[in-house]
Amino acid sequence: MNTPQPGQHLVSSDPVKPQELTVVPQRGHLVALKTKDELRAALETIDVYVIEVPATYAGAILNIVKNAIPDLKTVNLQHLRRVVQLEFLPEHLQKKFSSSTQAWGRLSTTGDAIGEQNEGGKRPIELRYLLIAPTSLISSAELRECLMQNHPFLNSEISPHVHTIPVPALAPTSAEQAAKWTQEYWSISYKNTNPYGPHPSLLARAAADIESHAGTWLALARTAGEETKAQDLGEEIGCVIIEKTGNEKKILAVAGDARWCSMDGTPVPHKQGPGNVMAHAVMRAIGMVGRKRLRVADTNPGPESDSGGLNVASVNVYCDTPLTPIESDFFTDNIAPGGYLCVDLDIYVTHEPCVMCSMAILHSRFKRCVFGSRMPLTGGLTAEMPKSQEDGQENSVDAVSGLGYGIFWRPSELNWKFLAWEWESESEEGGALSVDLSIQA
Amino acid sequence: MNDQEKKYHERFMREAIKMAELALASDETPVGCVFVKDGEIIGRGMNDTNRSLNGTRHAEFIALAQILAEHPITVLKKTDLYVTVEPCVMCASALRQYGIRAVYFGCWNERFGGTGGVLTVHEDPGVDKPYPVVGGIFREEAIMMLRKFYVQENEKGEHNHLSLAPEPRQKKTRELKTDILPLDLDTLKT
Numbered sequence A: 001m002n003t004p005q006p007g008q009h010l011v012s013s014d015p016v017k018p019q020e021l022t023v024v025p026q027r028g029h030l031v032a033l034k035t036k037d038e039l040r041a042a043l044e045t046i047d048v049y050v051i052e053v054p055a056t057y058a059g060a061i062l063n064i065v066k067n068a069i070p071d072l073k074t075v076n077l078q079h080l081r082r083v084v085q086l087e088f089l090p091e092h093l094q095k096k097f098s099s100s101t102q103a104w105g106r107l108s109t110t111g112d113a114i115g116e117q118n119e120g121g122k123r124p125i126e127l128r129y130l131l132i133a134p135t136s137l138i139s140s141a142e143l144r145e146c147l148m149q150n151h152p153f154l155n156s157e158i159s160p161h162v163h164t165i166p167v168p169a170l171a172p173t174s175a176e177q178a179a180k181w182t183q184e185y186w187s188i189s190y191k192n193t194n195p196y197g198p199h200p201s202l203l204a205r206a207a208a209d210i211e212s213h214a215g216t217w218l219a220l221a222r223t224a225g226e227e228t229k230a231q232d233l234g235e236e237i238g239c240v241i242i243e244k245t246g247n248e249k250k251i252l253a254v255a256g257d258a259r260w261c262s263m264d265g266t267p268v269p270h271k272q273g274p275g276n277v278m279a280h281a282v283m284r285a286i287g288m289v290g291r292k293r294l295r296v297a298d299t300n301p302g303p304e305s306d307s308g309g310l311n312v313a314s315v316n317v318y319c320d321t322p323l324t325p326i327e328s329d330f331f332t333d334n335i336a337p338g339g340y341l342c343v344d345l346d347i348y349v350t351h352e353p354c355v356m357c358s359m360a361i362l363h364s365r366f367k368r369c370v371f372g373s374r375m376p377l378t379g380g381l382t383a384e385m386p387k388s389q390e391d392g393q394e395n396s397v398d399a400v401s402g403l404g405y406g407i408f409w410r411p412s413e414l415n416w417k418f419l420a421w422e423w424e425s426e427s428e429e430g431g432a433l434s435v436d437l438s439i440q441a
Numbered sequence B: 001m002n003d004q005e006k007k008y009h010e011r012f013m014r015e016a017i018k019m020a021e022l023a024l025a026s027d028e029t030p031v032g033c034v035f036v037k038d039g040e041i042i043g044r045g046m047n048d049t050n051r052s053l054n055g056t057r058h059a060e061f062i063a064l065a066q067i068l069a070e071h072p073i074t075v076l077k078k079t080d081l082y083v084t085v086e087p088c089v090m091c092a093s094a095l096r097q098y099g100i101r102a103v104y105f106g107c108w109n110e111r112f113g114g115t116g117g118v119l120t121v122h123e124d125p126g127v128d129k130p131y132p133v134v135g136g137i138f139r140e141e142a143i144m145m146l147r148k149f150y151v152q153e154n155e156k157g158e159h160n161h162l163s164l165a166p167e168p169r170q171k172k173t174r175e176l177k178t179d180i181l182p183l184d185l186d187t188l189k190t
């Protein structure tokens, strides 16, 4: 337990030097979340034709195919190598192709280029495997017809043997994925890009920028959750909001979950149902930043009661003022005036935020988000699909996959996106706090 | 929906529209809502993001805070929401977690909608009970108010541009207002 006694973690010097915090940084590293589109791309395959030919004909045949199938230029095959040697193919294809290899040696009798190269009949003919085209563009009969009218098949005893194999439809989003696909499907080339998520180099730079202190902020978030839990006000879930400019770091908000805090500030007697959903740690921390911005604003926007003459509650149902010592420590005016929502800020949460909190992070325009433990039954950030959906069962969820929302990066649907990582703990006991998996963090 | 039911829902949607008009008058995105239990309005809300400098203070949250100050959370299980614009993903999830009985809304929210506009948080697989939604009640009125807001904001923009020295905060505030606004003018016309 690294919960400091109240008052001991007083480090509201500004900017905060993390080493002055009494929390023990969690050991671990960042793992970037996969976007919804990335996961979709990883699953999609298309069937393509592959044929075997002597190496010397490879270029000519691809040219012939290009002319014979005009639609070929409308499909993106750039991630697929078109000409591959047997040894660079996946094992199952090596077996399949070498068991059905054709009698190219006989070509030597026709007196063409192959024959000359193969003089004496000793030197083996170099073979290549050509990825011709998606099967959707031409029938195999038409393709065979076309090939028969050209060398090396023209006037030859050898007729083209057209294989059909599945390959990834879309480009890989990482070098690891390209390597994996090369072993499973076909030889894949990887360019350092990711059309389905943040650019890999941008992501790497961002991770390098925050990784050294992520463990500290997560430890602080954990302390916040432990403190509200200790006061019986909420679940053991916590959140920290950081402003990082260059090497300067400011802790703008620290909040624990307060769903079991009643309207008079005491714990509710019966912890049943969802509790106060608006008092999730993320919502409270975002509320604290808003309150700080109001405090330092050059113009007074007027009290809540002025907003349209609403009957405004006299109690703070949002619970966005400090409830514990650590929350109070950082509720200072350490925020520059003129800022806009949570633009350029980073948010650290002990657990994957629920759908509401994930969307609140998006609405608030955060720059980056790191969370400790996945919440496969309730989390809104990860994009892995629910098993039940794949099975065609509705309205059931299971603990192994996720809900499939991937809210952090859906730029074609939602008008903001941010970078998101999960924290892979390297400490023995694991960094995670124990909360029920069905809980909404 | 029979005539009597239609009248019932329209009565409360009219109240939600009144809240949206209030929002418009206070330079907030014109979204308004009322929560109804046993035929009585128990909470009213309008968008409050600009005044609070908090991007999560949507009309639904304002009304929920009012309700929960006076009622136990369980009251929401017997309560329906009437809101002029489809709840966003955030609010749709909050409502499901609280156990709302049903949601009635005016126009769809094609940028952030959580009950059919973009996502279907109200009925997706999940640990909380799904809830039914009915959209399209006084849809044109809801859209008309959003349109008025656009015009209002554009005129202000020009005014600022002509009369004031560049003031980043002003500009950003405007950005926020139109941003929370969920619909593009093009989709408003449809």
Ligand SMILES: [Zn+2]
Pocket: A280, A281, A282, A353, A354, A355, A356, A357, A358, A440, A441
């Ligand atoms: Zn949450």
Ligand SMILES: [Zn+2]
Pocket: B058, B060, B087, B088, B089, B090, B091, B092
């Ligand atoms: Zn909302």
